[in-house]
Amino acid sequence: MIKVSNLTKKFASHISLDDVSIEFNKNEYIALMGPNGAGKTTLIRSILGYYHPNSGNVSINGMDPIKQRIEVLDKISFVPQLPPPIKLNLNELIQYIEASSNVDKELIMHYANEMKLDLKANLNKSFFKLSGGMKQKMLIAISLAKKSNIIIYDEPTANLDPVARDDFYRLLKQNEDEKILLFVTHRLDEVKEIVNRQIYMDLGKIVSDEIV
Numbered sequence: 001m002i003k004v005s006n007l008t009k010k011f012a013s014h015i016s017l018d019d020v021s022i023e024f025n026k027n028e029y030i031a032l033m034g035p036n037g038a039g040k041t042t043l044i045r046s047i048l049g050y051y052h053p054n055s056g057n058v059s060i061n062g063m064d065p066i067k068q069r070i071e072v073l074d075k076i077s078f079v080p081q082l083p084p085p086i087k088l089n090l091n092e093l094i095q096y097i098e099a100s101s102n103v104d105k106e107l108i109m110h111y112a113n114e115m116k117l118d119l120k121a122n123l124n125k126s127f128f129k130l131s132g133g134m135k136q137k138m139l140i141a142i143s144l145a146k147k148s149n150i151i152i153y154d155e156p157t158a159n160l161d162p163v164a165r166d167d168f169y170r171l172l173k174q175n176e177d178e179k180i181l182l183f184v185t186h187r188l189d190e191v192k193e194i195v196n197r198q199i200y201m202d203l204g205k206i207v208s209d210e211i212v
């Protein structure tokens with residue numbers, strides 16, 4: 001369970017999260033929406049322990065994502081809005097993920113194949129030299145192979161072509177059981193069939209929260 005309690009996060013005098021309280025439970029597939037600058041990514045990053053809040057706190061299965069960062073990140077699959085500038089080639093990246101997060105290499109290969117990413121042809125290529133869509137396919141393949149109970153996606157389809165988007169949503173549907181899936185999106189039409197809860201944020205607050 002993810003529990004956010006009275007969370008306020010300011011950057012200088014700007015309030016990005018304004019006393020936000022919300023819970024996410026297993027079997028919830030959540031679309032987190034709202035205009036640019038509403039605070040969605042700040043909320044996600046706070047859940048992942050990237051930010052020290054000005055007040056309030058976050059708990060993930062009873063753990064503090066700042067104090068127990070490694071244990072918390074081990075429980076979560078996360079695909080960010082902008083892929084990180086990883087210099088490792090894909091082979092090294094897979095080996096690193098396999099060793100650090102105990103993710104099965106064959107499963108990464110399987111999901112990469114399902115996302116139509118030709119992993120074998122690109123194994124010696126640096127991650128940062130892949131196209132934007134290829135990077136997202138790789139991160140999605142890793143996120144699905146990790147088999148986490150908490151999956152957080154921050155606009156993961158931004159660079160994907162329509163075929164890759166369809167592949168991604170098909171794989172997500174296969175993967176739905178007993179999870180929390182938190183999905184930041186501007187395209188409700190794309191995720192409508194997958195989500196069962198829709199949350200809107202604006203000006204650092206939750207302005208609506210509906211079970212659908």
Ligand SMILES: Nc1ncnc2c1ncn2[C@@H]1O[C@H](COP(=O)(O)OP(=O)(O)OP(=O)(O)O)[C@@H](O)[C@H]1O
Nearest residue numbers: 011014015016034035036037038039040041042043
């Ligand atoms: N690291 C930071 N330093 C300063 N201000 C920040 C930082 N991160 C976010 N902000 C500010 O916090 C506010 C919320 O930003 P956030 O990225 O959470 O919005 P968002 O809802 O994810 O927007 P988008 O839909 O554009 O991705 C914005 O005004 C942004 O400028």
